[in-house]
Amino acid sequence: MYCKDIKLNNREVHRGDHVxxxxxxxxxxxxxxxxxxxxxxxxxxxxxxxxxxxxRFVTSSVWDPVQDVYGAMPVIxxxxxxxxxxxxxxxxxxxxxxxxxxxxxxxxxxxxxGFLVEMLAAIPSVVYGLWGIFxxxxxxxxxxxxxxxxxxxxxxxxQGPPYGVGMxxxxxxxxxxxxxTISSISRELFNSIPHIQREGAIAIGATRWEMMRLxxxxxxxxxxxxxxxxxxGRALGETMAVTMxxxxxxxxxxxxFAPGATMASIIANEYAEATSDMHLSALxxxxxxxxxxxxxxxxxxxxxISRGFRWGAIRNGAKG
Amino acid sequence: xxxxxxxxxxxxxxxxxxxxxxxxxxLSIAVTLAIIPLLxxxxxxxxxxxPALNLEFFTGLPKPVGExxxxxxxxxxxxxxxxxxxxxxxxxxxxxxxLYLSExxxxxxxxxxxxxxxxxxxxxxxxxxxxxxxxxxxxxxxxFSALAGGLALGLLMIPTxxxxxxxxxxxxxxxxxxxGLALGLPRWKVILWIVLKGSRGPITxxxxxxxxxxxGETAPLLFTAFNNRFWQSGLDQxxxxxxxxxxxxxxxxxxxxxxxxxxxxxxxxxLVFMINIITRLIFAATIRKxxxx
Amino acid sequence: MSSVLVxxxxxxxxxxxxxxxxxxxxFEQNSVTAIIGPSGCGKSTFIRCMNRLHxxxxxxxxxxxxxxxxxxxxxxxxxxxxxxxxxxxVFQKPNPFPSLSVFDNVAVGLKLAGxxxxxxxxxxxxxxxxxxxLWDEVKDGLHSPGTSLSGGQQQRLCIARALAVEPSVxxxxxxxxALDPISTxxxxxxxxxxxxxxxxxxxxxxxxQAARISDKTGFFLLGELIxxxxxxQIFTAPKDKxxxxxxxxxxx
Numbered sequence: 001m002y003c004k005d006i007k008l009n010n011r012e013v014h015r016g017d018h019v020x021x022x023x024x025x026x027x028x029x030x031x032x033x034x035x036x037x038x039x040x041x042x043x044x045x046x047x048x049x050x051x052x053x054x055x056r057f058v059t060s061s062v063w064d065p066v067q068d069v070y071g072a073m074p075v076i077x078x079x080x081x082x083x084x085x086x087x088x089x090x091x092x093x094x095x096x097x098x099x100x101x102x103x104x105x106x107x108x109x110x111x112x113x114g115f116l117v118e119m120l121a122a123i124p125s126v127v128y129g130l131w132g133i134f135x136x137x138x139x140x141x142x143x144x145x146x147x148x149x150x151x152x153x154x155x156x157x158x159q160g161p162p163y164g165v166g167m168x169x170x171x172x173x174x175x176x177x178x179x180x181t182i183s184s185i186s187r188e189l190f191n192s193i194p195h196i197q198r199e200g201a202i203a204i205g206a207t208r209w210e211m212m213r214l215x216x217x218x219x220x221x222x223x224x225x226x227x228x229x230x231x232x233g234r235a236l237g238e239t240m241a242v243t244m245x246x247x248x249x250x251x252x253x254x255x256x257f258a259p260g261a262t263m264a265s266i267i268a269n270e271y272a273e274a275t276s277d278m279h280l281s282a283l284x285x286x287x288x289x290x291x292x293x294x295x296x297x298x299x300x301x302x303x304x305i306s307r308g309f310r311w312g313a314i315r316n317g318a319k320g
Numbered sequence: 321x322x323x324x325x326x327x328x329x330x331x332x333x334x335x336x337x338x339x340x341x342x343x344x345x346x347l348s349i350a351v352t353l354a355i356i357p358l359l360x361x362x363x364x365x366x367x368x369x370x371p372a373l374n375l376e377f378f379t380g381l382p383k384p385v386g387e388x389x390x391x392x393x394x395x396x397x398x399x400x401x402x403x404x405x406x407x408x409x410x411x412x413x414x415x416x417x418x419l420y421l422s423e424x425x426x427x428x429x430x431x432x433x434x435x436x437x438x439x440x441x442x443x444x445x446x447x448x449x450x451x452x453x454x455x456x457x458x459x460x461x462x463x464f465s466a467l468a469g470g471l472a473l474g475l476l477m478i479p480t481x482x483x484x485x486x487x488x489x490x491x492x493x494x495x496x497x498x499x500g501l502a503l504g505l506p507r508w509k510v511i512l513w514i515v516l517k518g519s520r521g522p523i524t525x526x527x528x529x530x531x532x533x534x535x536g537e538t539a540p541l542l543f544t545a546f547n548n549r550f551w552q553s554g555l556d557q558x559x560x561x562x563x564x565x566x567x568x569x570x571x572x573x574x575x576x577x578x579x580x581x582x583x584x585x586x587x588x589x590x591l592v593f594m595i596n597i598i599t600r601l602i603f604a605a606t607i608r609k610x611x612x613x
Numbered sequence: 614m615s616s617v618l619v620x621x622x623x624x625x626x627x628x629x630x631x632x633x634x635x636x637x638x639x640f641e642q643n644s645v646t647a648i649i650g651p652s653g654c655g656k657s658t659f660i661r662c663m664n665r666l667h668x669x670x671x672x673x674x675x676x677x678x679x680x681x682x683x684x685x686x687x688x689x690x691x692x693x694x695x696x697x698x699x700x701x702x703v704f705q706k707p708n709p710f711p712s713l714s715v716f717d718n719v720a721v722g723l724k725l726a727g728x729x730x731x732x733x734x735x736x737x738x739x740x741x742x743x744x745x746x747l748w749d750e751v752k753d754g755l756h757s758p759g760t761s762l763s764g765g766q767q768q769r770l771c772i773a774r775a776l777a778v779e780p781s782v783x784x785x786x787x788x789x790x791a792l793d794p795i796s797t798x799x800x801x802x803x804x805x806x807x808x809x810x811x812x813x814x815x816x817x818x819x820x821x822q823a824a825r826i827s828d829k830t831g832f833f834l835l836g837e838l839i840x841x842x843x844x845x846q847i848f849t850a851p852k853d854k855x856x857x858x859x860x861x862x863x864x865x
Contacts, residue, residue: 124536332727
């Protein structure tokens with residue numbers, strides 16, 4: 001009596017499966033297509049500008065929408081410097097945090113601190129920007145930059161009037177924002193080192209720090225590089241916080257106190273009010289450059305990170 | 321030989337202990353330096369933002385330039401609208417990709433490509449996604465719209481939702497799928513009704529976390545949803561949103577607008593923070609339940 | 614014959630669980646003592662208390678007295694780092710440092726201790742590798758990575774590493790349980806020569822191994838030392854019935 005309800009017809013059953021798996025496959029492929037479309041669209045829209053400006057696009061510093069002359073050198077410079085500064089500050093900090101959490105902290109403190117560091121990643125960029133404008137920049141202008149200027153003013157990095165907003169502010173905010181990224185990957189790396197390695201070092205009479213150096217840090221070198229590169233990728237693309245504290249001046253300057261602009265910030269600033277098609281195209285050219293650089297760096301980072309995990313596993317005794 | 325070792329060892333022993341202590345201090349300093357900005361941001365957001373919260377903030381519209389007062393009611397509603405539209409796009413697509421990767425793709429070539437694309441989409445600067453949607457939607461429509469903004473945010477949701485779905489479904493043991501198949505259910509029903517339904521809770525948690533992320537996104541909205549001083553008049557019109565409003569007010573020269581920016585930041589941070597804490601608590605509770613069972 | 618290591622009323626806990634109860638034992642100089650017992654009886658915990666490795670685990674602690682050459686290493690003013698040079702340890706799974714060469718692996722303890730002169734290091738490395746019966750096999754490849762050796766060789770490398778700092782006692786925690794029979798036999802062969810240089814305490818779950826290589830044996834059960842004495846006596850005429858049941862394979 002029940003048999004009537006059961007789908008004994010194989011074809012019907014298979015059709016349902018077929019449709020379903022096709023739908024899933026399409027959405028998966030759609031993702032890849034989407035990514036490709038983004039790249040293609042950027043390229044096509046940027047072509048007019050690249051065509052007319054040529055190499056000048058990346059070498060010239062003149063950005064004049066009125067005259068339709070677009071040299072993106074200052075924003076490239078600004079992006080590189082602010083991101084580099086962010087990495088220099090964030091990497092040792094993040095590795096220190098990761099070591100603290102995996103090797104030193106007692107469980108309760110470790111949980112709280114770990115949670116707080118992860119919350120750094122949850123704060124929206126615009127809120128960082130707000131804080132940057134009204135808290136960080138004034139502090140830099142009144143306290144830090146004058147002090148740096150007095151002590152290290154012989155270096156070109158610390159010369160010039162202290163604006164507060166500028167490259168240094170951008171670098172610091174970026175460093176804060178990428179610290180959770182680098183430190184969480186590092187933590188995973190460190191935790192993947194088998195405990196017996198650490199015990200071997202301790203048994204030979206190493207101090208805690210020597211143990212960290214001998215086992216955890218040396219085995220994680222590759223992965224840490226990957227984590228740093230990933231952080232760099234994030235710093236390159238960060239928009240709002242940087243736009244709000246970098247001062248938005250289209251200039252190349254050696255000093256960290258000087259205002260500047262990044263690729264992302266110039267797009268954010270000028271897009272809505274872009275006057276001519278060529279202007280838009282130039283901005284999209286900057287966007288394309290940003291996309292390509294980010295793409296390359298993220299890919300390299302992922303290779304390093306996955307190798308970092310595998311390397312550690314192999315070297316730490318999967319042999320023999 | 322033993323004696324010569326003892327000399328060496330005694331001399332350097334002190335130095336090693338000192339270095340060890342110094343490293344402890346340095347590591348603690350690193351942690352402190354990392355946490356100070358967090359506490360500072362939280363502190364200022366609370367101290368500056370909370371006093372500025374009043375009924376007008378939650379119910380009033382922005383006043384014209386230069387006038388004191390007004391609120392962010394339209395921005396609050398706007399963010400909700402955008403998040404809703406984003407979820408309509410991002411959740412199904414993200415779950416579909418996650419399902420594909422965990423149930424059908426496994427380790428094929430296509431899967432690695434798709435996974436790679438999801439990772440790349442996760443690391444693209446959000447402003448670029450905004451540019452893309454601008455060309456795709458805003459230009460043809462010849463105006464900024466809530467739909468465009470929602471679409472941009474939805475695209476940004478896909479990688480997180482997909483990764484959450486994939487990882488959670490991978491944790492479902494195979495014998496559950498086999499039990500479903502053994503009952504005579506077609507594979508797609510097994511996946512949807514048994515496997516997916518079973519992980520409903522954690523996946524919802526993952527979705528909530530990705531909502532927390534996109535609720536704070538500003539850059540992609542700048543040229544998709546743009547901004548609107550008034551109530552939204554249709555999904556094909558520009559729409560105000562909390563992050564964009566905060567940004568606009570923050571870079572303006574008006575003190576009153578700065579005050580409101582802090583208030584908006586307070587609401588935004590509170591929302592994000594609450595979602596994070598709630599999801600964490602749920603996560604901890606599910607782990608505890610699993611351990612007990 | 615003097616006792617190089619004396620344990621008096623040693624207790625150890627993991628959180629609230631007591632793993633060792635009032636253990637008292639003595640280890641004579643240049644002897645090999647085997648610690649046997651079923652899984653979970655506390656034998657690993659016991660030797661990890663000898664070099665104060667036990668307390669490195671969170672929420673683990675120990676009390677009692679352990680006298681190394683007459684000095685109590687559990688006094689509050691004693692630094693665990695310092696005593697680990699005098700009491701070395703070899704682990705169950707070979708764990709050479711992956712980033713270091715064979716030479717550097719053996720020398721690491723000395724380098725950490727501040728020995729810098731390469732002549733001194735070279736001599737110490739060669740001596741330790743000879744003692745660990747590994748010298749002939751690696752003398753031409755001292756700078757290849759430590760992990761490029763086979764499992765049995767890696768374990769002898771770890772033995773050499775522990776010997777390089779000239780400890781008085783060498784603790785071995787089931788050193789051959791992860792190795793193949795041939796490597797196991799090679800390491801067992803070393804024991805007779807090795808004990809002339811250091812006093813050995815070896816934990817083993819393999820009773821035949823204990824009977825083969827040790828002078829004295831201690832039988833542990835549920836955290837207590839049930840019986841301790843000459844190996845021949847323990848294995849032929851055990852005094853305690855639990856010992857007898859374990860030896861004859863009734864449990865464990």
